[in-house]
Amino acid sequence: MSNNYSQSPELPIVHIIDDDDAVLDSLSLLFDSVEINAIGYHSGAAFLEAYQTPDFNLHTGCIVLDIRMPIMSGMDCQKKLNELGCPLPIIFITGHGDVSLAVEAMKNGAFDFIEKPLREQTLITAVQAAITRSIRDDERHQRVKDTTNKMNSLTEREKQILNRVIDGKANKTIASELHLSERTIEIHRAHVMEKMQAGSLAQLVRMVLDAANT
Incomplete structure (x- = not known):
């Protein structure tokens, strides 16, 4: 089940996936302070369930994903999202012992990884960069779709x-x-x-x- 920390459908959305309520709350407040929309999910499974519903809002944005979570790890979640063709850039939150996993995640298409303890400005900068790429990719997708329709x-x-x-x-x-x-x-x-x-x-x-x- 997800927590809708803020809702502005016309704006990019940061999807925070972490099993720690305190992290979800603190990151929500952080993004809210710089006027970035954020929605929290307590597990990768919760996000995947939401992502696959017909009414999921596929706005531009990104995913902030904890690499170590019970039941479904961040890596497993990324793998599933790749299989689903999810276009949203993923930023992993990692511990000091997870650098090798983070490098593997980058090879599998992750946008970036941020080590704990989190530095707020570092995370904000990474999220803003991911959103910028997401917007650019979405614009290109729309151009290609328009061209394909014209060709048809x-x-x-x-x-x-x-x-x-x-x-x-x-x-x-x-x-x-x-x-x-x-x-x-x-x-x-x-x-x-x-x-x-x-x-x-x-x-x-x-x-x-x-x-x-x-």
Whole structure:
């Protein structure tokens, strides 16, 4: 079960996962003092349960995760989140004897780890950096989604021409390959540019390559 320490749906959220109530309370107060939204969970299982519900709020933000917890460790929680494709950056809270585990967590995709005793400013700086990356990744995801939707709106002929344009082929070459006139290629190409809302060939290429490399 989670504790909703603050709720502003339009803002990024820090998800704190720790089995120690005192830690949850203190971190909540810390983030509240710098106007960062935070929600607390007493275990990795509690967060995973919340994460997999249909109404989970997938806002930009990050996860602050204790590496050592009973039943489900922070590492086990990270592994499950990776399997679920969770996009939120993870910052691990570690003890002095957990550095090797923290390094392993970083290899598995963790954003950062902070050693106990926690230094408030160090944690705040790490969280702000994680949120910045989360926002950037979310914006890119939205751009790719928008590009994919536009590409799906193209006719099969327009898709054929788009693929050849991206390959750098001239209208004359495309016309020859598709057994069409150059004028017909020009018309279809204009429709592609309009539907893709691309102001230039360079912009069109960037959009499509960005979507393809996701």
